[in-house]
Amino acid sequence: MATPLDPHAAIAIEAGGVDGPLTTADGQPLNRALSRASRKARWRAFMLVAPLLLFIVVTFAFPIGQMLYRSIHNDGFAANMPQLSEWFAETEPGTTPDEAAFAALARDLQASAEARSIGIVGTRINYEMPGTRSLFTSTGRKVRGGIEPPYREALLEIDEDWGDPSLWASMRNSSTAYTDSFYLASLDRTRNVEGDVVQVNENRRVYIMLFLRTLWLSALVTLMTFLLGFPIAHLLATLPLRRSNLLMILVLLPFWTSLLVRTTSWMVLLQQQGVVNDLLIWLGVIDNGGRLKMMYNQIGTIIAMTHILLPFMILPLYSVMRTINPSYVRAAKSLGATSWTAFRRIYFPQTLPGLGAGALLVFILAVGYYITPALVGGASGQLISNMIAEHMTGTLNWSMAAALAAILLGGVLILYWVYDRLVGIDNLKLG
Amino acid sequence: MTNTAHDDGFVVFDHVQKSYDGQTLVVKDLNLSIGRGEFLTMLGPSGSGKTTCLMMLAGFETATHGQILLDGTNINDVPPHKRGIGMVFQNYALFPHMTVGENLAFPLEVRGLSKAERDDRIRRALDMVQMGAFASRRPAQLSGGQQQRIALARALVFDPKLVLMDEPLGALDKQLREHMQFEIKALHERLGVTVVYVTHDQGEALTMSDRVAVFNDGRIQQLAAPETLYEAPENSFVAGFIGENNSLNGTIADLSGDRATVRLANGETIEATAVNVHEVGQPTTVSIRPERIEFKDAMMPDGAHTLEARVMDVVYMGDILRTRLMIGGEYDFVMKCRNTLGQTRLTPGDTIRVGWHPQDARALDPV
CATH class of the missing domain: 3.40.50.300 (P-loop containing nucleotide triphosphate hydrolases)
Known part of the structure; x- marks a missing residue:
């Protein structure tokens, strides 16, 4: 009876086959036959996605990994100042620098100045303590020809700032290649002379405020897109097809326009000499002296971002609403519910998957928004992403930019996790 | 019920x-x-x-x-x-x-x-x-x-x-x-x-x-x-929509009370119950239920009017035998017989005489 056949063509199931593992007609274990049969299909499927996988690894995973690595690794000081770094490693934080420390500093400065890497060292300390780069470069020039002991007096002779305990604290913070100092700085913290984590001076506390402002504005923009988008999505889902298509084009039209064009057109509308103010004056709502400031502040950022992110809320909502059978609301009414109760208890809960997807999409996009706040935000409308860009292109402190970005990423992931716990990610419908 | x-x-x-x-x-x-x-x-x-x-x-x-x-x-x-x-x-x-x-x-x-x-x-x-x-x-x-x-x-x-x-x-x-x-x-x-x-x-x-x-x-x-x-x-419409129905088209040849004589397309006349026909000469559709048609002389109801029919095909449906007949020029005339032990089996091509009680033939509005 057991003719050897193609392994997955015939499977012999014995009468009481619960006890032993199932075998194919020619006696092989069934799961081995199955995995062999499907191996080729799996391999082919993998080869189909391999180019994309490679692309993502090369252009996405690898650079992001590199960036995140930068946020904890910066050997600008440690690599160029080996002897002093060793002294820091051997002593406790808060130790007053002795002659040996100054000797190590002097020799390292001389070596670094001769190797022309003193600028890198100065830049690294400058991240910790702004305004110190020139101290390193100017001292470097003077010690290049050689420096005589006693080193302490000699260095203080060159510049008495070398005796500043906070400078030594900054050098200690930078003395290891792997460091948490960028993360501390991102949270407006630093290490003092004793090595304890403390808040930075009040006038330098900016990042936590920016993080909070970013989260708050993103939440506000999400709420605004919800309030504006929900009725439109409902209209889209319930209108007859011909008219809903027209409305859909109106929703998508801004989508097809460049982000920059949309943002600058808001500038035309909202500025103090702009269309909206002129219109309000013409209508007599305000007088010429009381022109509203709707630009270069948070209001401008909120208005422009809400407009730009609106389609990301409308589209998932629409796709979910379209699948909600109108008979649910009818059933609720026939069971005695008023229109409001039917909406609140029957219709709205069923739109939650779309609302969740839209809210998550808008919020995550808003958290990382850069161009719009940069153009219309002014000082009070700047977000954390603008600061990341500033560190990337302005101060060239990439480690700091990486640390800020990593914290932002971590925050979004935590929110995502909370969302998953509260709503469930399976309940998400993007389209 | x-x-x-x-x-x-x-x-x-x-x-x-x-x-x-x-x-x-x-x-x-x-x-x-x-x-x-x-x-x-x-x-x-x-x-x-x-x-x-x-x-x-x-x-x-x-x-x-x-x-x-x-x-x-x-x-x-x-x-x-x-x-x-x-x-x-x-x-x-x-x-x-x-x-x-x-x-x-x-x-x-x-x-x-x-x-x-x-x-x-x-x-x-x-x-x-x-x-x-x-x-x-x-x-x-x-x-x-x-x-x-x-x-x-x-x-x-x-x-x-x-x-x-x-x-x-x-x-x-x-x-x-x-x-x-x-x-x-x-x-x-x-x-x-x-x-x-x-x-x-x-x-x-x-x-x-x-x-x-x-x-x-x-x-x-x-x-x-x-x-x-x-x-x-x-x-x-009701006759056609509810249950299976045979319809024969013709004109009213005579009308007295609820009795109508209907002349079919091939010239034969049949007796029917007048339902919503009102005058002699108007076209009509006569409706007869398939299970009310009889072809054995012994079972023929009193006063039945018989017509010649040719058997087109017989479909075996288990409980009944569904026989399609050609009658009065119409092809889709269906007769249903119960599948009893002594039931006569017809074969396509047979010529038989079928009949029904005039009460079961209802002269209705033309389709």
């Missing part, structure tokens, strides 16, 4: 018309009175206006003209949630984000019933449809038949006086559908609730209803008890 609920006008459609586009009428001058405790079915092909009538009764559509009375009061301007009418939808419309228990609690909550009373009513309603163990399930976890029962329980849990059902069994397979027909009928008889049932399935209509309103083209073609509908259709 006909527990003759006397028609006390519990639900009344009074000259109701409905138009969606202002050009055509979907419902044309509907007059219908439904008695308390009656099981009335609106039967008709799709687009005949039956569902529109149901929706007007439920309050989801407004009548363009005329009024609808419920228990003596005009409900034209009463919003659906104040009508207190239970409704079972075609797709059940169980709320997917709620459990079965929550679905049943919904109508009770919006009516402000206490928790204890809600629980008591939910338990009774679930027991009524033998679904007591399913209160904590979600609708998606139930089979079609189970969802149907829950939809039924939800429509009944708040004790409505009137329950509307919009093709509730349409999505079930044949066996389950027949089973549910009997359950719904049994529930109706036990609770004494008035039911208005919409379907396009004539079998469903005949087995369940006290009366059936056959809809076509926005009008009620005939409103009668199932057996009247089947045995005494008043026009060709």
Whole structure:
């Protein structure tokens, strides 16, 4: 009876086959036959996605990994100042620098100045303590020809700032290649002379405020897109097809326009000499002296971002609403519910998957928004992403930019996790 | 099946018309009175206006003209949630984000019933449809038949006086559908609730209803008890729509009282019962049920008029033999014989004489 056949063509199931593992007609274990049969299909499927996988690894995973690595690794000081770094490693934080420390500093400065890497060292300390780069470069020039002991007096002779305990604290913070100092700085913290984590001076506390402002504005923009988008999505889902298509084009039209064009057109509308103010004056709502400031502040950022992110809320909502059978609301009414109760208890809960997807999409996009706040935000409308860009292109402190970005990423992931716990990610419908 | 609920006008459609586009009428001058405790079915092909009538009764559509009375009061301007009418939808419309228990609690909550009373009513309603163990399930976890029962329980849990059902069994397979027909009928008889049932399935209509309103083209073609509908259709549409039907086209040759003589296309004349024919010479369609045709001399009813027929083919259907005949120039003339032990087996090509009682041949309006 057991003719050897193609392994997955015939499977012999014995009468009481619960006890032993199932075998194919020619006696092989069934799961081995199955995995062999499907191996080729799996391999082919993998080869189909391999180019994309490679692309993502090369252009996405690898650079992001590199960036995140930068946020904890910066050997600008440690690599160029080996002897002093060793002294820091051997002593406790808060130790007053002795002659040996100054000797190590002097020799390292001389070596670094001769190797022309003193600028890198100065830049690294400058991240910790702004305004110190020139101290390193100017001292470097003077010690290049050689420096005589006693080193302490000699260095203080060159510049008495070398005796500043906070400078030594900054050098200690930078003395290891792997460091948490960028993360501390991102949270407006630093290490003092004793090595304890403390808040930075009040006038330098900016990042936590920016993080909070970013989260708050993103939440506000999400709420605004919800309030504006929900009725439109409902209209889209319930209108007859011909008219809903027209409305859909109106929703998508801004989508097809460049982000920059949309943002600058808001500038035309909202500025103090702009269309909206002129219109309000013409209508007599305000007088010429009381022109509203709707630009270069948070209001401008909120208005422009809400407009730009609106389609990301409308589209998932629409796709979910379209699948909600109108008979649910009818059933609720026939069971005695008023229109409001039917909406609140029957219709709205069923739109939650779309609302969740839209809210998550808008919020995550808003958290990382850069161009719009940069153009219309002014000082009070700047977000954390603008600061990341500033560190990337302005101060060239990439480690700091990486640390800020990593914290932002971590925050979004935590929110995502909370969302998953509260709503469930399976309940998400993007389209 | 006909527990003759006397028609006390519990639900009344009074000259109701409905138009969606202002050009055509979907419902044309509907007059219908439904008695308390009656099981009335609106039967008709799709687009005949039956569902529109149901929706007007439920309050989801407004009548363009005329009024609808419920228990003596005009409900034209009463919003659906104040009508207190239970409704079972075609797709059940169980709320997917709620459990079965929550679905049943919904109508009770919006009516402000206490928790204890809600629980008591939910338990009774679930027991009524033998679904007591399913209160904590979600609708998606139930089979079609189970969802149907829950939809039924939800429509009944708040004790409505009137329950509307919009093709509730349409999505079930044949066996389950027949089973549910009997359950719904049994529930109706036990609770004494008035039911208005919409379907396009004539079998469903005949087995369940006290009366059936056959809809076509926005009008009620005939409103009668199932057996009247089947045995005494008043026009060709009803005769053709309910059950299998043979039609012979001809003209009225003679008319006296309710007896008509009809001349067929090939010149032969047959006797028939005049139903809605009025004058000699008018065209008519004679309707005869396939199971009322006889071909054995011994079984021929008294006064039967016989015609020559040729057997075209015989289809064996188990309980019956369905024989297609050529008669009076018409090819699709069907005769059904019970498959009994001594039944004569006909073969294609045989020439036989068939006949029927003139009472079974009904001269109706021409198709």
